[in-house]
Amino acid sequence: MLDVQGLEVSYGATRVLEGVSFSVLEGRIVALLGGNGSGKSTVLNTLSGLLRPQKGVILLSGRNVAGRPTHEIVRGGMAQVPQGREVFASMTVAENLDLGATTRHDKAEVGRDREDVFALFPRLRERFRRRAGSLSGGEQQMVAIGRALMSHPRILLMDEPSVGLSPAVVGDMIEAIRMLHARGLTVLLVEQNVGVAAAVAHEAKVLQGGRIAYSGPAAGLLDNEEVLRSYLG
Ligand SMILES: Nc1ncnc2c1ncn2[C@@H]1O[C@H](COP(=O)(O)OP(=O)(O)OP(=O)(O)O)[C@@H](O)[C@H]1O
Numbered sequence: 001m002l003d004v005q006g007l008e009v010s011y012g013a014t015r016v017l018e019g020v021s022f023s024v025l026e027g028r029i030v031a032l033l034g035g036n037g038s039g040k041s042t043v044l045n046t047l048s049g050l051l052r053p054q055k056g057v058i059l060l061s062g063r064n065v066a067g068r069p070t071h072e073i074v075r076g077g078m079a080q081v082p083q084g085r086e087v088f089a090s091m092t093v094a095e096n097l098d099l100g101a102t103t104r105h106d107k108a109e110v111g112r113d114r115e116d117v118f119a120l121f122p123r124l125r126e127r128f129r130r131r132a133g134s135l136s137g138g139e140q141q142m143v144a145i146g147r148a149l150m151s152h153p154r155i156l157l158m159d160e161p162s163v164g165l166s167p168a169v170v171g172d173m174i175e176a177i178r179m180l181h182a183r184g185l186t187v188l189l190v191e192q193n194v195g196v197a198a199a200v201a202h203e204a205k206v207l208q209g210g211r212i213a214y215s216g217p218a219a220g221l222l223d224n225e226e227v228l229r230s231y232l233g
């Protein structure tokens with residue numbers, strides 16, 4: 001589904017990604033882990049077309065989308081839930097969700113996808129007309145995920161969805177990711193919380209020094225002293 005080869009990305013003179021390669025098979029949940037500043041968001045932002053790589057290939061269902069504009073990548077089936085949620089606070093929940101559907105040609109299907117978002121997050125249906133800024137952190141995260149789902153993606157990129165949420169709400173988030181997976185969605189999940197990654201992902205990749213330093217099964221990550229000590233502090 002997604003095959004990343006030799007991705008190099010710099011900010012000015014500072015090279016952050018030194019050749020990142022990994023793949024995400026269809027139907028898998030893959031966690032991308034790494035310390036603060038290791039470049040996790042840089043990877044996701046490059047995949048979604050917000051950053052242009054100096055080198056490398058991003059094959060999305062076999063087509064190289066490296067350096068392509070975001071709307072084209074979204075149409076190609078890959079959508080991102082940004083770090084920090086970034087919902088539009090003064091707009092309603094409904095308006096935020098509609099923003100996710102602007103790249104679509106199949107407008108007739110949009111209503112059905114909105115129903116799917118409400119089935120996943122019933123609380124959003126109740127708060128449909130509320131300003132997004134008036135919602136709790138967990139509810140805003142649901143809006144951010146819902147907005148990405150409104151583009152009808154086949155692969156969802158999630159950047160630290162658990163940050164700042166209470167343990168109970170993190171549990172809800174894990175449940176939502178499992179339900180999305182059961183519906184057939186492929187997920188690339190950036191996490192700092194190794195517990196969340198181990199609970200929900202099939203595979204884990206650890207970013208360190210601008211490269212993938214570890215790749216293996218996600219289950220058992222919490223017992224893997226070497227990985228925890230060497231890469232995740
Ligand atoms: N717009 C930017 N301009 C310059 N440097 C940047 C920019 N964005 C990120 N960086 C730097 O690139 C490095 C990687 O940042 P990135 O946000 O990808 O890390 P991260 O792994 O997502 O970190 P975190 O876990 O804190 O979200 C950091 O050293 C950061 O300071």
Ligand SMILES: [Mg+2]
Nearest residue numbers: 040041042083
């Ligand atoms: Mg980040």
